[in-house]
Amino acid sequence: xxxxxxxxxxxxxxxxxxxxxxxxxxxxxxxxxxxxxxxxxxxxxxxxxxxxxxxxxxxxxxxxxxxxxxxxxxxxxxxxxxxxxxxxxxxxxxxxxxxxxxxxxxxxxxxxxxxxxxxxxxxxxxxxxxxxxxxxxxxxxxxxxxxxxxxxxxxxxxxxxxxxxxxxxxxxxxxxxxxxxxxxxxxxxxxxxxxxxxxxxxxxxxxxxxxxxxxxxxxx
Amino acid sequence: xxxxxxxxxxxxxxxxxxxxxxxxxxxxxxxxxxxxxxxxxxxxxxxxxxxxxxxxxxxxxxxxxxxxxxxxxxxxxxxxxxxxxxxxxxxxxxxxxxxxxxxxxxxxxxxxxxxxxxxxxxxxxxxxxxxxxxxxxxxxxxxxxxxxxxxxxxxxxxxxxxxxxxxxxxxxxxxxxxxxxxxxxxxxxxxxxxxxxxxxxxxxxxxxxxxxxxxxxxxxxxxxxxxxxxxxxxxxxxxxxxxxxxxxxxxxxxxxxxxxxxxxxxxxxxxxxxxxxxxxxxxxxxxxxxxxxxxxxxxxxxxxxxxxxxxxxxxxxxxxxxxxxxxxxxxxxxxxxxxxxxxxxxxxxxxxxxxxxxxxxxxxxxxxxxxxxxxxxxxxxxxxxxxxxxxxxxxxxxxxxxxxxxxxxxxxxxxxxxxxxxxxxxxxxxxxxxx
Numbered sequence: 001x002x003x004x005x006x007x008x009x010x011x012x013x014x015x016x017x018x019x020x021x022x023x024x025x026x027x028x029x030x031x032x033x034x035x036x037x038x039x040x041x042x043x044x045x046x047x048x049x050x051x052x053x054x055x056x057x058x059x060x061x062x063x064x065x066x067x068x069x070x071x072x073x074x075x076x077x078x079x080x081x082x083x084x085x086x087x088x089x090x091x092x093x094x095x096x097x098x099x100x101x102x103x104x105x106x107x108x109x110x111x112x113x114x115x116x117x118x119x120x121x122x123x124x125x126x127x128x129x130x131x132x133x134x135x136x137x138x139x140x141x142x143x144x145x146x147x148x149x150x151x152x153x154x155x156x157x158x159x160x161x162x163x164x165x166x167x168x169x170x171x172x173x174x175x176x177x178x179x180x181x182x183x184x185x186x187x188x189x190x191x192x193x194x195x196x197x198x199x200x201x202x203x204x205x206x207x208x209x210x211x212x213x214x215x216x217x218x219x220x
Numbered sequence: 221x222x223x224x225x226x227x228x229x230x231x232x233x234x235x236x237x238x239x240x241x242x243x244x245x246x247x248x249x250x251x252x253x254x255x256x257x258x259x260x261x262x263x264x265x266x267x268x269x270x271x272x273x274x275x276x277x278x279x280x281x282x283x284x285x286x287x288x289x290x291x292x293x294x295x296x297x298x299x300x301x302x303x304x305x306x307x308x309x310x311x312x313x314x315x316x317x318x319x320x321x322x323x324x325x326x327x328x329x330x331x332x333x334x335x336x337x338x339x340x341x342x343x344x345x346x347x348x349x350x351x352x353x354x355x356x357x358x359x360x361x362x363x364x365x366x367x368x369x370x371x372x373x374x375x376x377x378x379x380x381x382x383x384x385x386x387x388x389x390x391x392x393x394x395x396x397x398x399x400x401x402x403x404x405x406x407x408x409x410x411x412x413x414x415x416x417x418x419x420x421x422x423x424x425x426x427x428x429x430x431x432x433x434x435x436x437x438x439x440x441x442x443x444x445x446x447x448x449x450x451x452x453x454x455x456x457x458x459x460x461x462x463x464x465x466x467x468x469x470x471x472x473x474x475x476x477x478x479x480x481x482x483x484x485x486x487x488x489x490x491x492x493x494x495x496x497x498x499x500x501x502x503x504x505x506x507x508x509x510x511x512x513x514x515x516x517x518x519x520x521x522x523x524x525x526x527x528x529x530x531x532x533x534x535x536x537x538x539x540x541x542x543x544x545x546x547x548x549x550x551x552x553x554x555x556x557x558x559x560x561x562x563x564x565x566x567x568x569x570x571x572x573x574x575x576x577x578x579x580x581x582x583x584x585x586x587x588x589x590x591x592x593x594x595x596x597x598x599x600x601x602x603x604x605x606x607x608x609x610x611x612x613x614x615x616x617x618x619x620x621x622x623x624x625x626x627x628x629x630x631x632x633x634x635x636x637x638x639x640x641x642x643x644x645x646x647x648x649x650x651x652x653x654x655x
Binding site: 012 | 446450451452457461480
């Protein structure tokens with residue numbers, strides 16, 4: 001899952017990015033409102049973590065513009081403005097959740113998972129797909145009732161597929177979900193991970209649509 | 221405690237009582253005088269009414285014509301000093317040797333006597349003085365009576381008037397006491413008497429200044445708490461990352477970050493303290509003679525290693541002493557903040573120049589850098605505490621220029637931000653007032 005983090009403070013931004021990466025998210029980080037709008041133009045992000053007091057363009061303005069354009073990306077506000085009025089204003093401007101500084105990294109990750117879950121229409125925290133069961137919080141996977149060991153990238157890739165079953169995803173789209181800015185993308189890595197997943201889940205689990213990309217077919 | 225009301229009432233009552241007593245005495249004295257004239261005239265008339273041929277032996281009492289028979293005693297003396305007649309036998313009326321009016325004191329009181337020679341006899345008409353005094357007293361009383369009756373009315377009137385006169389003061393007092401410490405709205409000053417208006421105006425002025433000081437304090441605390449939250453949030457996150465670290469390398473890097481975060485929080489607290497110490501309300505150290513060149517030399521020496529580390533050329537370009545009166549500690553802090561800002565915003569290979577000089581008779585401290593400068597539109601706002609211009613590149617407390625301004629204000633100096641030499645970079649000038 002790829003997140004956009006907008007935070008002007010370098011220390012906080014750096015720590016949050018580091019922490020969320022450890023939790024298996026792909027994180028891009030920008031430090032002002034204009035850069036945030038530029039990045040959001042790509043529409044590759046699954047969630048936006050937004051600080052409010054930003055240089056160049058205030059966080060709330062960024063959020064309002066975003067919603068005005070009809071963008072439905074889940075937004076979590078991360079701010080030191082902690083009055084009820086501020087929170088109400090933030091939520092009413094289109095935010096889905098509001099976390100006040102200083103916050104806990106684990107709580108931030110949990111709230112992000114909750115927002116993503118809601119976005120994909122799931123009620124239970126675990127993703128269930130046929131005989132496959134993924135827990136995004138603990139990264140535990142069971143297949144046919146047995147625990148399955150997946151690397152962080154494999155887990156992320158599987159999560160992307162299961163989030164949109166039946167949808168064909170191109171290699172570029174998958175790369176975008178897996179790699180943040182500045183992360184080296186070696187050629188064929190997506191294929192390598194898909195190969196690994198097929199080996200663990202069965203050859204037919206991920207289908208190849210020639211010339212277009214890959215998909216996990218819907219199960220009835 | 222002195223009370224205007226008590227003082228007013230006390231002196232008004234004393235004055236009123238004294239004037240009443242004095243008036244009563246004056247009226248009584250006047251009445252007595254009138255009574256004397258009246259009765260003396262009557263005594264004289266009575267004496268003159270006797271026949272001039274003299275008297276034979278008189279046995280029958282005179283008819284009491286004046287109606288004052290009970291208080292007038294008539295005596296007639298023969299030429300040989302024999303009492304021919306006494307209108308009231310057994311009366312204690314004394315005898316006077318003088319012809320005409322005289323006053324004689326007896327153990328039974330004073331008598332007024334008129335003696336006249338009638339033929340060979342002496343006619344003496346006497347009257348006790350008490351009669352006159354009674355009359356005078358009753359006349360005086362009658363004159364004073366309306367005054368005495370109106371006196372209580374007057375007292376009530378004074379009481380009410382004083383009370384009403386002082387009512388605005390009481391109203392102001394209760395309006396002040398109704399004010400809570402955090403609601404310093406001005407007192408209503410309409411319909412106030414001219415004497416109370418200046419007081420209320422002064423009070424309102426004080427309330428306004430208090431309110432301003434209070435709200436600036438409050439916003440300072442709010443700002444400070446808010447700003448402290450940022451470095452503390454970073455520290456908290458860094459601690460969590462350190463906890464999560466698995467390898468030694470990860471842990472070392474997490475602790476290095478944690479150290480940086482903690483140092484930032486410490487720096488912010490130190491800057492907040494400096495700012496609070498330079499508030500005009502804080503009793504600062506007394507001003508002493510200071511040489512600005514000396515201050516500049518110290519600051520350049522202090523910051524030389526930081527400049528070196530960032531590959532910025534830092535130098536002092538003046539040597540002549542620039543003496544002023546000031547707080548050397550605060551001036552050093554102020555210049556340090558300007559120099560640190562200049563170093564931080566200068567690119568690698570840039571130069572920061574510090575100078576103390578005299579321009580148009582005004583002592584000046586000038587710091588010039590070759591950084592990106594500050595657009596004219598932002599040059600005022602950057603002095604606001606916690607305001608950061610283009611925060612992304614440099615992490616500071618956001619208090620540096622606020623401290624500069626506070627110290628400058630304490631020295632009644634102005635701070636100007638302008639473009640550096642050749643229109644590039646930033647030139648900060650602190651201009652001290654002419655001596």
